[in-house]
Amino acid sequence: MKYSYYPGCSLERNAAAYNVSTLATAAPLGLELAELDDWNCCGATEYISLNLTASFALIARNLAIASKEKGRAGLVAPCSACYLNLRKCDKYMAESSKLSGKVNTALAEGGLAYKPGTVKVRHLLDVIVNDIGYDAVASKVTRPLSGLKVAPYYGCMIVRPEFNGEGSSFDDPEQPVTLDRLLKALGAEVVPFPMKAQCCGGHMTQISDSSAFDMIRRLIKGAADNGADTIVTLCPMCQLNLDAYQGGMNAHYKTDYKMPVLYFTQLMGLAFGMDASRLGFGSELVDARPALAKIGVETPPPPEPPKKSKRDDKSLPMPKMIAETAIHAGTTIPADSSQTSAR
Amino acid sequence: MSSLQTQARAPTFFDEVVASTPGECHLDQCIQCGTCGGSCPSGADMDHTPRAIFQMIRAGLKEDVFKSNTPWFCVSCYYCTVRCPQEVHITDIMYSVKRMSVKEKGYDDSTAPDFSKTFINWVENFGRSFELGLASMHMIRHNPFGVFKIAGMGVGMVTKGRMAFTPTRIKGMNELKAILTKAKELEVAE
Secondary structure, three states: OEEEEOOOHHHHOOOHHHHHHHHHHHOOOOOEEEEOOOOOOOOOOOHHHOOHHHHHHHHHHHHHHHHHOOOOOOEEEOOHHHHHHHHHHHHHHHHOHHHHHHHHHHHHOOOOOOOOOOOOEEEHHHHHHHHHOHHHHHHOOOOOOOOOEEEEOOOOOOOOOOOOOOOOOOOOOOOOOHHHHHHHHOOOEEOOOOOOOOOOOOOHHHHOHHHHHHHHHHHHHHHHHOOOOEEEEOOHHHHHHHHHOHHHHHHHHOOOOOOOEEEHHHHHHHHOOOOHHHOOOOOOOOOOHHHHHOOOOOOOOOOOOOOOOOOOOOOOOOOOOHHHHHHHOOOOOOOOHHHHHHO | OHHHHOOOOOOOHHHHHHHOOOOOOOHHHOOOOOHHHHHOOOHHHOOOOHHHHHHHHHOOOHHHHHHOOHHHHOOOOOHHHHHOOOOOOHHHHHHHHHHHHHHOOOOOOOHHHHHHHHHHHHHHHHOOOOHHHHHHHHHHHHOOOHHHHOHHHHHHHHHOOOOOOOOOOOOOHHHHHHHHHHHHHHHHHO
16 A cells, blocks of 8 residues: 655654664555655644644645645654644644634645645554554564563554544553554563553653653653563654663663663564664664564664773872772772671 | 623633634633643643643633743643543643743743744754754753763764754745745734
């Protein structure tokens, strides 16, 4: 089936691993993803905080371009925020003729028009589990992810809100299961993860990091306490917050979590027997190699932390800890120093 | 709402919030149960819970609502929205309060509004967002010493090729600018 593909800004760079693994796994699934022509940013959660009409016009430009592309089964967004914004724009334009009129007056300035309801907006996960199906996915598995314990993380914007009332979303808004079932079809062991639909903190890392770290900690701890080897996500914002800010969160709480955060498309590619180098592995900041070693996959190492300049011996003498002095003197330190003084 | 609108009087703060929220937001249906605040992942950091904000809107406490950090701590996760027994579109109302407080410059702390403005500045000029430009410009303005705290992470993002040094510009930038300019005119005209 052929779909218009709206990668979104994150997948161009910070979430490039999601993009390459999506495109790599689409082929064996018979999924044709044609990138939407000259798409623009969806405005994330920022534009609508400042200007309502302009934020909808920004989103609607993409819908207008998509509505001109014929023979497509829908517009697929792999990013949860893009998916939500595109649907939100379509929904409110359909509900309010006043808003729809204004947006179309603005679109006309760029030679475009959009009739609400003409483009079917889908999330990548929805398309894979409902259009392709679990059985079709399972039939492509050549390297089952047996022994890999995964925490399926949905985040918020894929299952919420239910724009057209209860049951209108493709999965449950509080206890979703589609990703669980997909990962099981790949042979992975899905651990219980009650935090699966909680927020990653979104843009709070930029506005109030203590608030963001609190949300990140709950998620990482939740996955670790349930024995997960890795968190599996479907959203670039979730991946960025849990992966890139995990170090900051550890420093903030004096913890030492090392929970890798991978995209479901990356694991799907591995299960299909694809080489890790084709799936964007190695761009994660929290080392995923120990987790992947469990299924016999080797991936490139994560980046080296910046080296601290070593103080050379010619600098001013510094007081040394007992243990350090003892090591330099070539002596061994008794396991319990109180015993030593007692003797 | 319709019963209120039939009365001949100047629009209240409550009316203004409802009018600037797209669709049927059901704010008049709030029963003050507090399910929203209880479901909120960042509720502990808010100076008023969403429930309290709604009652403050009803009471016409415009200045206090604008000064509140509540809408800016909303992470747009829609948990409250799906749980609200009265189907109040809470997240959308938070966005309305943000827009109104920016318009009237009523907010207390400019960190979050400025973040939105910086983000939008890239989008309005390139058509796509630009993470490195956004993060660095925002940090220089609001948290210059924070650069040292996240230096390791930043180096990691760059060495892993996850940060672009230049933004991408869409082909139809002139058309997009024309669209957004017109949309802003229409917003003000209301």
